[in-house]
Amino acid sequence: MATSIARYWRETPRRYNLGGNRCQNCRTVYFPPRSVCPSCSVHRQSLGKFEPFQLSGEGEVHSFTVVHDPAEGFDMQVPYVLALVRTPEGPTLTGQVVDVAPEEVRIGLPVRATFRKLREEGPAGVIHYGYKFTPTGAPASVRPAGVRPDPPPAPGATGTARA
Ligand SMILES: [Zn+2]
Structure with missing residues (x-):
């Protein structure tokens, strides 16, 4: 399982952005973009x-594996976390989770894609960029004790409370 995720990630072409496409018939979003929608192709x-x-x-992190064997030429320290990230738009993305200790990564961790240097290649120093994921919230371990991230409105407060 862990091995197949790592291999898939290494063999997937690096993307400079998260531009996918959407089937206008069934609204399914694809990344990478597709030319035929599997959901609709039966009827063309x-x-x-x-x-x-x-x-x-x-x-958010859907599943992940901690990788101890670095891919050759990649600018990353081991161990690192490789995760499948489920997007609200539908597609599941594969990428490294950075800026968090491996032991703090968990299923359901909210993350955001950022663009980072992936590797340098050859004497010309060709630099490849791609997306990595960083946590969108502070890890529980660094959040100040007793401080709640979203305090409820005070009793009797006026205005519209957001659910
Ligand atoms: Zn479709």
């Missing part, structure tokens, strides 16, 4: 009906 309803769709980069 999706042919020529795709529109560009930019993913927000938000998501």
